[in-house]
Structure formats: C-alpha cells, structure tokens
Amino acid sequence: MPSKSSARIAALTVAAVCSTVSSVVVASPAHADPVAVHDIQGSTRTSPLAGQQVTDVAGIVTGVRTYGSSRGFWIQGPSADGDPATSEGVFVFTSSTPKVAAGDSVTVSGTVTEFVPGGASTGNQSVTEITRPTVTVVSSGNALPAATVVDARSVPAAYAPEGDTAAGGSTNGLTLRPKKYALDFYESLEGMNVAIGSSRVVTATDPYSELWVTVKPHENPNRRGGTVYGSYSSQNTGRLQIQSLIPTATQPFPTANVGDTLKGTTEGPLDYNQFGGYTLTARTLGTVEAGGLERETTRRQSRTELAVATYNVENLDPADGTFADHAAAIVDHLQSPDIVSLEEIQDNNGATNDGTVAADLTLKKLTDAITAAGGPAYEWRSIDPVDLADGGEPGGNIRQAFLYNPARVSFVDRAGGDATTAVGVTKVRGKARLTASPGRIDPANAAWTNSRKPLAGEFSFRGETVFVIANHFASKGGDQSLHSQFQPPARSSETQRHLQASAVNAFVKDILAKQRTADVVTLGDINDFEFSRTAKLLETDGALWSAVKSLPASERYSYDYQGNSQVLDQILISPSIRKDRDFTYDSVHINAEFSDQISDHDPQVLRFRP
Secondary structure, three states, X not given: OOOHHHHHHHHHHHHHHHOOOOEEOOOOOOOOOEOOHHHHHOOOOOOOOOOOEEEEEEEEEEEEEOOOOOOEEEEEXXXXXXXXXXXXXXXXXXXXXXXXXXOOEEEEEEEEEEEXXXXXXXXXXXXXXXXXXXXXXXXXOOOOOOOEEOOOOOOXXXXXOOOEHHHOOEOOOOOOOOOOXXXXXXXXXXXXXXXXXXXXXXXXXXXXXXXXXXXXXXOOEOOOOOEEOOOOOOOOOOEEEEEEOOOOOOOOOOOOOOOOEEEOOEEEEEEEEOOOEXXXXXXXXXXXXXXXXXXXXXXXXXXXXXXXXEEEEEEEOOOOOOHHHHHHHHHHHOOOOOEEEEEEEOOOOOOOOOOOOOOHHHHHHHHHHHHHOOOOOOEEEEOOOOOOOOOOOOOOOOEEEEEEOOOOOEEOOEOOOOXXXXXXXXXXXXXXXXXXXXXXXXXXXXXXXXXXXXXXEEEXXXXXXXXXXXXXXXXXXXXXXXXXOEOOOOOOOHHHHHHHHHHHHHXXXXXXXXXXXXXXXXXXXXOOOOOOHHHHHHOHHHOOEEHHHHOOHHHOOOEEEOOEEEOOEEEEEOHHHHOOOOEEEEEXXXXXXXXXXXXXXXXXXXXXXX
C-alpha cells in the first residue's frame, strides 16, 4: 500500500478539490413546507429530498466542527418518527466557522445535498447535508438528545447487503435494514448523537488525531489487542473510528496503542468520511487506559539456521531521522538476520525529482547505523531503477535491496544485472543458477509498469545455495473501501498484482525445473492478504507456500488499517524448505500497532536449515 501518510495527504488534496463538485444533487421541485430531519434522511442511503429547498428544519445542535474544509454542525430533530431506518440527525454545512453551540435549538433552511467524501469516483457513500443554510437560533442551553448507544448488542454481525445489480452493485437505493447489517445500522444513525462505553483500541492514534476502537471485544481478537481481518467476508463489524470535536488546545487528542482502552463514555455525532467511513466525532471523549503493549523481539537463529527477513522501511532516504531506530529494530528486535530484504529504499536525495537514482548513500547510512547499534557489518546488493519507472513517491525511486551478513552468508555476484535486463536461470552441473546476481525478473513485462521489479539474488550458506527474490507488489490504491456504497467493493488494483504474482511464480518454476530441490525464498511487501488470489497465484502448482499460514490464524498480520490487523508482508517458501517443516516463522510486531511507529509495516522473519 502507499504509506498511510502519503495516501492521506493525497486524499486531502483530492477532498479539497472535490469539496464543491462531489455532491449528488437531484433536480426536484422546491419543497417549501417545514419538514423534519427524518423526512430529509429517508429510509435509504440518499435523501428523497436531495436537490430540494427545505425551510425551518427544527433541531437541537449536538456538535460543532470548527476545523478543516467541512465546517458546520449537526442537529437532531426534536421528535422521532418511530422508523429505525430513518436517522433523526443531519449535518449542516456552513463552510465557515459556525455561530452556534451544542444545546442551541435552531431552525435551518437550505438545500438538501448528498456529498460524497473524496469524490464520486471513490465509490464512497454520501453524506446527507443541508447546504447554503440560513440558521436561526431559537434558544440556547437546551438538554441534548439522549445518545443512542453503539455496542456489541446493537451492531449486527452481518456487515453489508449485496448491492443492487441493476444499479451497478450500489446499495444507495436499498431500504436500510439496521437490525440485519452493520453498515445499514450505522447509516440509520448518520448525524445522530451516539455514544460508546469503554472500548478496546484496535488501531493506534495516527498523526491526524484519530484512532479506532471495537465495540465487539470478542470479534476475531488477537492476543495483543487487535482485531484480525481473516477473510473478505470477515470485515469486523465492531470497528469504529474516533475523532474529536474538542480543540486540541483545550484537550489534546489522546495517544493510544493497540490494546489500550478508551475508558468511559465517548459521545458525539456519527459522521462519515473518506478516511474510514462511519466516525464518532466526539464532543465528549474518553480517557486512555494503557494496555501495556510492548514491541516484540524474535529469537536469534542458531548456528545452523539461516534467518531471512523482510522489512518495509517506508520511504527511507538520507534526510530521515529514523536510521538509528531502524538499526535498533534490525539488531535488537530482529536479532540481526543473515539476509534482510528491504522495501522502500529511496534514492540519495529522496523525493527530490532531479534524475538521481543511486541509493548508495541511503544504504550506507543504514548499514553504518546497524554497526553502531552493535549489529553485523552488513553488505548490500541492489539495482538502481530507471528514473520514475517504479512508482512510489515521485522522485524517490524506491527499490528493494538485500542486506546480508558476510560473516554468515555469501552473496554470489554474477555480472549482467541492470534495470532493464531480465535475469534468467541456467543449469550447471545439475544445479540451478541465475544468469545475473543480483538481477531483476522480467522488467519489461507490463505487470511491472510503474511498479517495483522483483530483485533476485543467489546466496550461499554453509555450502548450500539459496535463491532469494525480493518483492514489492503494486499498492491497493484505487480500490473501493470496505465501507463503499458498492457491495461487495471492487478491488481494481488486484489486476496488476495478479499479473505480478504469475510472473514471479513462473520464474520460481523455472528455477525448480532446473533443480527440483532448490531452496527458494520469495518475500516482501506483497500488498495483499494470505487468503487473496494474489497469494494463490504465487503458490500455483505448489511452487511456493506462504509461510505466514504456519502461524495460528489470530497471529497472521503485519499491518493495521482502519481497525483491521491484516497480512500484507509475506515470506513464501519452495517445497524443499516446507517439506520437513523444519522452519519457524515470526511476524515481529514492532510498528503497526504503535502510535510512534517508524514504519507502518511489521517485519517478518523465516528461519530454516538449507
């Protein structure tokens, strides 16, 4: 995936551009009579009054947003209609800082609009709003409407209905069934005052002052406090994003890690945004009770075990201040693996877009930091990409690189590998060997357009040859979200990863055709789940097997996204390594669950005897 920060910055830019053009407005006759909030919301995801003028809509202000590009306030109607599908709350978009306060009784006149956060192309659900409002404050200091409690009993187990095939899979026109589907339940509360009790944190506080909790503590938990995403049909309905309406100068947003508890009552309007869907925008925010989560440390490999690791270091370049931290992670927490496949190594001047592609300064700074941390004097091998050809941050020229400990393992250098030359496999004295080491796999293949090309290397450990293939597959950018209006959501980015997986699988088969017993380790940021078709294509015909599946299902994760602990980083092994099960696998949780992370990925370590 793109890093969370870069994806968020890009999305914020899109949101700013789209804020006036991504609204769904249906031309309808003017509606001059007073209407209630539930009349505006209706019983589907979009308002039956979209595009109409409404007059003197009465409500109590339940929350005010004074920041960002979506300033405004929420009102909740004074009397419910008894229909659980129709929300009694609605957002009033003012664009400028509102001149109302929670507890004000107001009437609002304006245009009913359906606003799609992030723009219609995202497939996101829309937010029903009253725009271009005229607001009259009738009285102040009124009691707020009682909050609707969101908890394990109120949120359904099923996530979302199947979309209407006649509407391209959209759920927008379907009548809400809030007792059957979680997304319908949350939509039926859109804009309303809601509350949660003490809830476990399942995604740490991020730089944008938000975190995720679960209101279902027993839903697919892992031993460290997270909620595991184990299949496309296990979306984890208890996840809820938390933001705050309280100015940070008055009350800083709490810093929390996975496994902490947001203690007490958190209460405020239920919003929907592009960065996670349904969000409790807290007027009253609970306090964090620490769960004591600590960073893991894997065991050291034995003298006869080869330790191979993969670690996405998130756009590392010489200007970063994280080198000492990454070095400590590799030396102290990964116990100095013999071979480390690094992803997202940037060139020598990072995102400066001036044609620089060399990354020797980046790699030297990292290896020097590792030595200073008490680790081995790692050497490295990599291939500089063609400028701007491998995707990632523009100008950064990210690539994979091998670190290896020459005191434990040898790299077999074989000339001929460069950015555009495809590495091949030959057979010499009954053994497979690479035509170039390091070399890139099929770099001209369209599967690698604007994406990182796999790096293949030949290593020797205690006289045995081991082939290692470092990967960083195409990101999930462009996929529809789990909370999309389209159900099931489209995962368009899979198309390229499927081609990439097939290309790597074919290369591994070429090695195995030359030497059936060859030890092949294929690893990296696969950007897809262990149960995905991408993983299945890598494993085709038994050429590889994803070793993360040797862990219990509750321990399979390397990334934490929107409350779901999930697998993106994988190490796959050839049959010769798997057959005797003489290997151990560890997903070393040092980053993804923490608010002070140095990368958004957790490294993975495989130990085996070649």
